[in-house]
Amino acid sequence: MAERKSESLRDAYGQTLVELGDRDPSLVVLDADLSGSTRTALFGKKYPDRFFNVGVMEPTMMTIASGLALGGRTVFASTFAVFAAGQAYNAVRQSVCYNRANVKIVATHGGLLVGGDGGTHQMLEDIALMRSLPGMTVIVPADAPTTRAAILAIASFDGPAYVRLTRENLPVVTDGQFALGQATQLREGSDLTIVAIGAMVARALGVAETLHQSGIEARVLDFASIKPADEKALLKAARETGAILTMEEHNVLTGLGTLVASAVATGQPVPMRQVGVPDLFGESGDPWKLLDNYGLSEKHALDEAWALLRQRGKVS
């Protein structure tokens, strides 16, 4: 497989924010003392009057964002995922979602790839929390081009949204053709489908390439638009390929795998396997080694794919 160049999702976010700020003079951005890390500082430098760095008060950042949005503005609020979805959960629930405020929460540092900061900061439950909120749009981009497209997409509608970004640079795997509610097919195949999000999309493509060398063709869907979810693409994949493997950097009990299983079980039941973080907190370590140690290695995913194929009778 050709080596893919890696790019920063956070840089893509910060640059896109500046673009949006150029376009919409009423757009405001909030951060909670992490503007260098989240890259909202890029916006703050260019538009200091429309940038509010509120310090370490993430729940109140969300309530203030809601008040600003109810006056008719588009408001972006950023911090790490553990603070945005965890620390601020009930403020997101009531002030943002219950009020249907036009607040776009862009959370960086989701998942194990936070690395050294350890389990307290490695948010593995945010998709579950944010997806459960009525009216919330949830997106997990796999690379920088999708990040840019997703930020533009959420700025174009009136209502709350949550975007989870990764601290680490990620390989560019898409051409940025993102649309809300649509899965992006990155590879055609008819023997099984791999549905993946975030950093796991590149690994899914790696698994598909290895399978290809053995004559197995795996379809790969980038499921960045978690909510609204593209159920049609899932049912089509189930019908046409007969087996589904999901891959996510999230607690496996409550994330992408359960979303896909629920859609498939009620619409087109086929054998499934889930690659995700077991029901555990993370720990400090090299980001990429952490992924491997918590069951997210390409090798483990490949084993699961073979197990599915055996279950389907595609191989003995």
Add this chain to the structure above:
Amino acid sequence: MSVTSAASATLDDLTATARQVRQDIIRMTYHAGSGHPGGSLSVTDLVTALVFHELRIDPEHADWPERDRLVLSKGHAAPALYSALAHRGFFDPKILPTLRELGSPLQGHVDHRKLPAVEASTGCLGQGIGMAVGMALDARLARRPSRVYAIIGDGECQAGLTWEALMAGGHYALDNLVVILDRNGLETDGKTEDLMGIEPIADKFRAFRYETLEIDGHSFPAILDALHRARETKGHPTAIVARTVKGKGVSFMENKHAWHGKPPNREEAERALAELGGTL
């Protein structure tokens, strides 16, 4: 025209309106069979003064962008606000008895989406004040003359979020923001000072950079004067500590925390209404 003369011209009206609001609170919570009469009765005079005197609002143009905003952060005092807004002309008072009924816009805690006359959906405490800070920032950025008023409860002052939001209002020097504390001294389980003391509360507001006034929250001249002084204050937000009586106006409810979240039964409602000059 001096403030006092402006106020005295309407004092009788405000007193009569507040009595009507208190009657509605009793009738609404009686019909609903649940709700929060105690804190609604304590906040009634503050809400009445705002809705009928202070706020630049227009029932004919409820979404007028330059209007003032009232955020009821203690969203459980919904009956007081519903009654005041209905009598001010924002919706038909006939629907007041539907409080808490399935399909009613009159939710148990105020709901901006179901009843747009309410500026913010609140209920979980500590959040409305932050929304008010956001609204005040929005008005300042847009150079709109809107002023923003947040009413908070005293139990709410135990919540960390309240102080985060107060800190933000002080830091941004929002002189278009007024925080009004309904200081009735009681919360669900008893006295604030027995559960988790919040005193010296006025000093705390001052330390958070608020021009702080302490008033009798049942005296219309005092309320109107404080609101006027808040309007004159530049460079700082204003906090008004309004000393109130939980259950105010109904003798057997006054200063009893048991009436925080308990509706009157028929006999109690009739007795309460008799004291307030009304009937069921």
